Amino acid sequence: WGKMKMYDSIIFDMDGTLVNFIDEMVIAWNDIFKKHGWNKVVTYDEVKKVMGMQCKEIGALYFPCETEKEATKRAETAFLEEIPYLEKMSCKTYIPNEQFLIDLSKKYKLFIVSNCLNGYIEMFLKKFNFGKYFVDFIDSSTGKSKGQNIKDIVNKHQLEKPVYVGDTVKDYYSSLEAGIDFIFASYGFGKVDCKEKILDLTELLKY
Numbered sequence: 001w002g003k004m005k006m007y008d009s010i011i012f013d014m015d016g017t018l019v020n021f022i023d024e025m026v027i028a029w030n031d032i033f034k035k036h037g038w039n040k041v042v043t044y045d046e047v048k049k050v051m052g053m054q055c056k057e058i059g060a061l062y063f064p065c066e067t068e069k070e071a072t073k074r075a076e077t078a079f080l081e082e083i084p085y086l087e088k089m090s091c092k093t094y095i096p097n098e099q100f101l102i103d104l105s106k107k108y109k110l111f112i113v114s115n116c117l118n119g120y121i122e123m124f125l126k127k128f129n130f131g132k133y134f135v136d137f138i139d140s141s142t143g144k145s146k147g148q149n150i151k152d153i154v155n156k157h158q159l160e161k162p163v164y165v166g167d168t169v170k171d172y173y174s175s176l177e178a179g180i181d182f183i184f185a186s187y188g189f190g191k192v193d194c195k196e197k198i199l200d201l202t203e204l205l206k207y
Contacts, residue, residue: 007108007181007207009159011150013166014114015051016188018201019124020092022047028085029078038063038074051189052168054115054140055079079117086123093128094187094201101133103205109157112137113149113164113174146170147177154180165204168192183207 012018025047033040040062050058059071066074095101104110110133112121118141125131135157138149154162164175167188175182183204184197198204 007161007163009109009111009157009162010104010204011111011113011153011162011164011180013052013164013168013171013185014112014116014121014124016167016190017165017171017185018094018112020094020188021086022051024086024089024091025082027089028082031085032078032081033074036074036077048189052115052170055117076117080119083119083123087127091127093124094185095128095130096200096202098130100202100205101130105133107205109159110134111153111157113146113153114138115140115146117141145177146174150174150178150180154178163207165198 015021022044026042026044029042029047033042042062050061053061055075056068056072059066059073059075060068063071063074101110112134114121114137116139118139121137121139125134125137136153138153142149142152144152150164153159163181163183164171164178165183165185166172166175167185168190169192171190172182172184172192172194182194182196184192184194185201186197186199
């Protein structure tokens with residue numbers, strides 16, 4: 001890695017970086033699709049493929065015969081209605097334990113910026129009781145790009161040396177758009193060709 005860079009804050013992506021809820025989402029989405037009478041059954045790989053995408057893109061992929069408006073609405077419905085399912089299920093987080101967040105939050109200010117819909121980050125923080133360790137978060141409800149949302153967090157909290165941690169090429173380009181450094185979470189869903197990468201979240205304590 002060469003010389004370590006000192007950061008004052010870490011901004012996280014959600015899916016593939018902090019959590020892997022795909023198994024649970026497959027169950028939830030198929031149940032939701034069936035309930036609404038939509039002729040679509042998703043697999044683990046299909047859900048994994050759309051992680052990080054916006055509802056418009058997911059809708060077009062899953063419901064190509066529908067209008068863009070209807071397809072997008074169905075994707076949004078799946079994301080919104082999955083939250084009660086995820087609240088009840090036993091879900092996997094890449095955060096090893098609470099002590100890790102205690103240690104990390106002593107070194108850095110922690111944030112989350114994700115393309116998820118409103119309510120998803122809140123559900124995660126409440127489910128694992130991690131809310132007190134994160135200063136702020138932004139989801140897709142702003143209508144802005146992920147890069148702009150990262151930039152807004154940086155400006156709002158006057159961060160001097162922030163870094164974005166994500167697991168996809170889109171995350172990498174979002175950090176470029178925001179003008180901040182990027183660390184690739186190589187254990188996640190995507191592949192990114194970049195120098196700075198971690199095999200698990202605990203490696204962030206070394207920075």
